Amino acid sequence: MVTIKDVAREARVSVATVSRALNGGARVTPETRTRIERAAARLRYVPLGAARSLVTRRTQAIGALLPDLFGEFFSELIRGIDLAARAHGLHLLVSSSHGDAGETAAALRAMQGRVDGLLIMSPHVEPGFLRKHLSDSLPAVLVGSASRERRCPRINTDDYGGACAMTGHLLAKGHRALAFIEGPAANFDARERRRGFAETVAGRRGVTASYLQGDYSEESGFRAGRALLAARKRPDAVFAANDMMAIGCLSAFNEAGVNVPGEIALAGFDDIPMARYMHPPLTTVRVRIAELGHAALERLVGQIATPETTAADLTTVPCEVVVRASCGARTDTAGR
Amino acid sequence: MVTIKDVAREARVSVATVSRALNGGARVTPETRTRIERAAARLRYVPLGAARSLVTRRTQAIGALLPDLFGEFFSELIRGIDLAARAHGLHLLVSSSHGDAGETAAALRAMQGRVDGLLIMSPHVEPGFLRKHLSDSLPAVLVGSASRERRCPRINTDDYGGACAMTGHLLAKGHRALAFIEGPAANFDARERRRGFAETVAGRRGVTASYLQGDYSEESGFRAGRALLAARKRPDAVFAANDMMAIGCLSAFNEAGVNVPGEIALAGFDDIPMARYMHPPLTTVRVRIAELGHAALERLVGQIATPETTAADLTTVPCEVVVRASCGARTDTAGR
DNA sequence: GGGGCCAATGTAAACGTTTTCATGGCGGAA
DNA sequence: TTCCGCCATGAAAACGTTTACATTGGCCCC
Numbered sequence: 001m002v003t004i005k006d007v008a009r010e011a012r013v014s015v016a017t018v019s020r021a022l023n024g025g026a027r028v029t030p031e032t033r034t035r036i037e038r039a040a041a042r043l044r045y046v047p048l049g050a051a052r053s054l055v056t057r058r059t060q061a062i063g064a065l066l067p068d069l070f071g072e073f074f075s076e077l078i079r080g081i082d083l084a085a086r087a088h089g090l091h092l093l094v095s096s097s098h099g100d101a102g103e104t105a106a107a108l109r110a111m112q113g114r115v116d117g118l119l120i121m122s123p124h125v126e127p128g129f130l131r132k133h134l135s136d137s138l139p140a141v142l143v144g145s146a147s148r149e150r151r152c153p154r155i156n157t158d159d160y161g162g163a164c165a166m167t168g169h170l171l172a173k174g175h176r177a178l179a180f181i182e183g184p185a186a187n188f189d190a191r192e193r194r195r196g197f198a199e200t201v202a203g204r205r206g207v208t209a210s211y212l213q214g215d216y217s218e219e220s221g222f223r224a225g226r227a228l229l230a231a232r233k234r235p236d237a238v239f240a241a242n243d244m245m246a247i248g249c250l251s252a253f254n255e256a257g258v259n260v261p262g263e264i265a266l267a268g269f270d271d272i273p274m275a276r277y278m279h280p281p282l283t284t285v286r287v288r289i290a291e292l293g294h295a296a297l298e299r300l301v302g303q304i305a306t307p308e309t310t311a312a313d314l315t316t317v318p319c320e321v322v323v324r325a326s327c328g329a330r331t332d333t334a335g336r
Numbered sequence: 337m338v339t340i341k342d343v344a345r346e347a348r349v350s351v352a353t354v355s356r357a358l359n360g361g362a363r364v365t366p367e368t369r370t371r372i373e374r375a376a377a378r379l380r381y382v383p384l385g386a387a388r389s390l391v392t393r394r395t396q397a398i399g400a401l402l403p404d405l406f407g408e409f410f411s412e413l414i415r416g417i418d419l420a421a422r423a424h425g426l427h428l429l430v431s432s433s434h435g436d437a438g439e440t441a442a443a444l445r446a447m448q449g450r451v452d453g454l455l456i457m458s459p460h461v462e463p464g465f466l467r468k469h470l471s472d473s474l475p476a477v478l479v480g481s482a483s484r485e486r487r488c489p490r491i492n493t494d495d496y497g498g499a500c501a502m503t504g505h506l507l508a509k510g511h512r513a514l515a516f517i518e519g520p521a522a523n524f525d526a527r528e529r530r531r532g533f534a535e536t537v538a539g540r541r542g543v544t545a546s547y548l549q550g551d552y553s554e555e556s557g558f559r560a561g562r563a564l565l566a567a568r569k570r571p572d573a574v575f576a577a578n579d580m581m582a583i584g585c586l587s588a589f590n591e592a593g594v595n596v597p598g599e600i601a602l603a604g605f606d607d608i609p610m611a612r613y614m615h616p617p618l619t620t621v622r623v624r625i626a627e628l629g630h631a632a633l634e635r636l637v638g639q640i641a642t643p644e645t646t647a648a649d650l651t652t653v654p655c656e657v658v659v660r661a662s663c664g665a666r667t668d669t670a671g672r
Numbered sequence: 673g674g675g676g677c678c679a680a681t682g683t684a685a686a687c688g689t690t691t692t693c694a695t696g697g698c699g700g701a702a
Numbered sequence: 703t704t705c706c707g708c709c710a711t712g713a714a715a716a717c718g719t720t721t722a723c724a725t726t727g728g729c730c731c732c
Contacts, residue, residue, distance in 0.1 A: 001473060001718095003717095003718055003719085003720080004718065004720095005373070013681075013682085014681065014682045014683075015682090015683095015718090015719080015720090016681070016683075016684095016720080016721075017680080017681055019719065019720055019721080020680095020681090020721090022719090023720080024720095024721095027679070027680060027681085028680075028681085029679090029680065029681095032680080032681085042473070044471055046445060046448040046449045046471060046715065047449055047718080047719070048390070048717090048718055049386070049389075049395070049447045049449045049450035050385070050386045050387075050388075050389035050390040050395065050449075050450075050686090050716070050717085050718080050719090051386075051718035051719040051720090052386075052389050052718080052719055052720075053385075053386035053687090053719090053720050054384070054386040054686090054687045054688065054689090054717090054718080054719070054720095055686070055687050055720045055721080056687090057337075057510060057687075057717085058717085059386065060467040061429070061450075064669055067412050069412075069414055070411065070415070070609075071408060071411060071414040072407060072408055072411065073405065074411050075405050075407060075408065075414075076405075076588050077411050078405055078414070078430070079405040079406070079432070079433070082405065082430065082431070082432050082433065084641070085432070086433070088709075089448065090432055091429055091431070091446070092428055092429065092431070093397070093427055093446070094414070094418065094428055094430055095357065095418070095422070095427070095428070096415070096418050097415070097419060097422070108383060110427070111427070113382045113383055113384045113385045113386075113721065114385035114386075114397075116517075122702075134381060135380055136380070136589065137337055159347070170390075176646065181613065182391075197617070202542075202600035208371065218609060218610065218613050234697060235603055244610075247568040247610065247613050250613070251612075251613035251614070251615065254615035254616075255615075273407070273554060274554065274580075274583065274610060276587075277554050277558065277583050277584055277586070277587035278587070278615075279586070279587065279614075279615045280590075281587070337688095339687095339688055339689085340688065340690095341688080342691065347709075349713090350711065350712045350713075351688090351689080351690090351711080351713095351714085352690080352691080352711070352712060352713080353711055353712075354712095355689065355690055355691080356690090356691095356710095356711090359690080360690095360691095363682055363710060364710075364711085365708070365709095365710065365711095368710080368711085383688080383689070384688055384689070386687085386688080386689090387688035387689040387690090388685070388688080388690075388715090389689090390687090390688080390689070390690095390716090390717045390718065390719090391688085391690045391691080391716070391717050392689085392690065392717090393717075423728090440726085520686055608685095636687090
C-alpha cells in the first residue's frame with residue numbers, strides 16, 4: 001500500500017508538507033505543491049480514511065438506519081439523503097432490513113464509531129431504546145418516529161393531517177361506505193394514517209368504515225382488494241395507507257373487472273413516482289419523499305456542526321392531496 | 337468520548353485484556369470477561385472503527401457505486417447487496433447520481449481508503465478509467481459493465497439473450513410491426529437489450545421495427561407511448577427496454593383508450609415487483625435483481641478474501657421471459 | 673551590514689486500537 | 703519441596719495521518 005511517506009520520499013519533502021499540500025493548501029510553494037501532486041498522482045496515492053479519521057475525529061460519513069428497502073419509497077428517500085450528503089462531502093452508510101428490535105440494536109451499535117451522525121428510521125425505536133443503545137455523544141435524527149426520545153430532533157411527515165385531508169376529500173366526493181387498508185401496526189406513520197382516517201369518519205352520520213390488514217406491500221394490498229370484492233357489501237371507496245398497497249388493490253379490482261372509480265373509488269398515500277402512471281392514475285397524498293430525506297440530512301448536519309443546540313424538536317413536513325382519476329374526480333393530468 | 341482505556345480503568349485491567357475480552361474471546365478468565373463486559377456496557381463503550389481499521393487494515397465496509405437511484409430496480413439491487421453484506425458483517429457505503437465521468441471518478445477516489453472493496457455499476461467506466469482512478473490493490477467487481485477492464489471480475493445480466501427471447505416471443509405471437517423503446521445510449525445493458533431486439537428482427541420477412549428514444553424513466557416511456565399513438569402507422573407490439581418505461585407507455589395507451597394487448601401488445605424488461613400489478617399485468621423479462629446484487633457482493637467478498645485469484649472473468653446471470661397479459665397471451669396470473 | 677520577522681518546511685506527538693512479546697503466578701509432576 | 707510449563711495478564715509497538723511547535727533561510731528595514 002502506498003502511504004503518505006512514499007509520496008514524501010518521492011517528492012523529497014516531509015510528510016507534513018505532503019499533508020498540507022494535499023489538504024489545507026496553506027503554506028506551500030507552488031513548485032513544491034505541484035511536485036507533490038505529481039508524485040501523489042504517479043503513485044496513485046489515496047489517503048487512508050481510518051488514519052485520517054483517527055486524528056481528526058471525523059469520519060465524514062453518516063449512517064442511515066432503515067426498516068426495509070422495498071419499493072420506490074425507499075429508493076426515493078435514499079436518493080434524497082444521498083444527494084444532500086454529497087453536497088456536504090459526506091459518505092452514506094446504509095443498513096436496513098432489521099426484523100426485530102435486537103437486530104436494530106445490533107445494527108445501531110455496529111454503526112457507531114464509524115459515522116459522525118445517524119439518521120434513524122425504524123419502527124423499533126421505542127422510549128428508552130436509544131438511551132440504551134446509542135452513545136450520548138453521537139448526533140442523531142429520528143425520521144418518522146413515534147417516540148419523543150431524549151435529545152433527538154425528529155422529522156415526520158404529516159401523516160395524520162394527510163390522512164384527514166384525503167378522507168375528507170373522499171367524503172366530499174359523496175362516498176359513504178369507506179374501507180381503509182392499514183399499514184403494519186408497528187409503524188408509527190401507519191398508525192397515524194389510520195388515526196387520521198378513523199377520526200375523520202368518526203361520528204359522521206351515514207358513513208361506515210371498515211378496516212383491512214396490510215403491511216405496505218403490493219401483495220397485501222392485492223389480498224385486501226380481493227377480500228373487499230368477496231365481502232357481502234362492497235365499499236364505495238378504498239383508502240390504502242400507502243401507494244404500493246393501493247396499486248395491489250387496484251390490480252385486484254382490475255383483474256375482477258371492477259371499474260375504478262366507477263364502482264369503487266381508490267386512494268393511496270406517498271405519491272410514489274409510479275402513482276400517476278397507474279390506470280386510472282392514482283389519487284394519493286403527496287409526501288415529498290426525497291425532500292424528506294434531504295431535510296433529515298440537513299438537520300443532522302446542523303446537529304453535527306453544533307451539538308450543543310441539542311433540541312428534541314419536531315419538524316413536520318406537510319402533505320398534500322393529489323387528485324387524479326382513481327377517486328372519481330374528473331381525470332386530471334395536472335402535475336404529470 | 338469513552339475509549340478502551342476508560343473501560344480498562346473501570347474494569348481494573350489493561351487495555352490489552354479489554355481488547356481480547358471484547359473481540360477475540362481467547363485467553364480471558366470468565367470473571368475478568370464479565371467484569372469487562374459490565375464495565376463496557378455501563379460506560380456504553382463502542383470501539384472506534386477508525387482506530388481498529390488502522391491497525392487491522394480492514395474497514396469491514398464495501399462501497400457501491402451506482403449510476404442513479406430512480407425506481408424499484410435500484411431499491412431491489414441495494415436490498416440484495418445489503419442483505420448479503422450483512423451476512424458477512426460488512427457495512428455498505430452507497431454513492432450514486434454521478435452525472436458524468438468526472439463525478440464518477442471523484443466518487444471513486446473518495447471511496448478508496450474507506451472500504452475493503454468496491455461494487456461498480458456505472459456507465460462511465462470505460463477502458464482505462466479504472467486503471468487511472470482505482471488503486472491496484474483494491475478489489476472491485478463490475479456490475480453490468482461493457483468494459484473488460486484489467487483484473488476486475490464482472491457480473492452482467494443476460495440482457496442480450498433476454499431481449500432476443502422476448503422479441504422472439506412477440507414474433508411468435510404473430511406481431512409483425514414492432515417498436516422498441518430504447519434505454520439511455522450510455523448504458524451498456526441498454527445497448528445490449530437493443531442489440532438483442534435488433535438482431536432478432538433483422539432480416540425477418542414482413543417484420544418492421546422502429547425505435548424510440550428513452551432514458552429508462554416512466555416519463556420517457558410515457559412520451560414514447562404518445563409518440564407511437566400519434567404516428568401514421570401504429571405498431572402491433574411495443575418492447576420497452578425496461579419496465580418503468582413500459583409502465584409509462586402503458587399509461588399513455590390507457591389514457592388514450594387504446595386497448596392493451598387488444599390493439600397493441602406491450603412488453604418490458606426487469607420484472608420489477610410492480611410489473612405484475614399493472615393493468616394489464618406486464619409481460620417482461622425477469623432479472624432477479626436482488627440476486628444479482630447478492631451475487632455481485634459474494635463475488636467481491638471472494639475477491640477480498642483471496643486477492644491473488646484475480647481473474648477478469650465474466651459471470652452472466654440468466655434472464656427469463658415472464659408472460660403475462662400485456663403481450664396478448666391469455667391472462668396468466670402464475671407467479672403472482 | 674546586521675537584526676528581526678515571516679514564510680516554508682521539518683520533527684514529533686497524538687489519535688484508539690490490536691497484537692506481539694514479556695512477565696508473573698500457580699499447579700502438577702518428580 | 704522444587705522446577706517446569708502453561709495460562710492469564712500487562713507493556714509497548716505499530717498502523718497512517720494531522721498538526722502544534724521548532725527550525726531554517728531569505729528578505730526588508732534601519
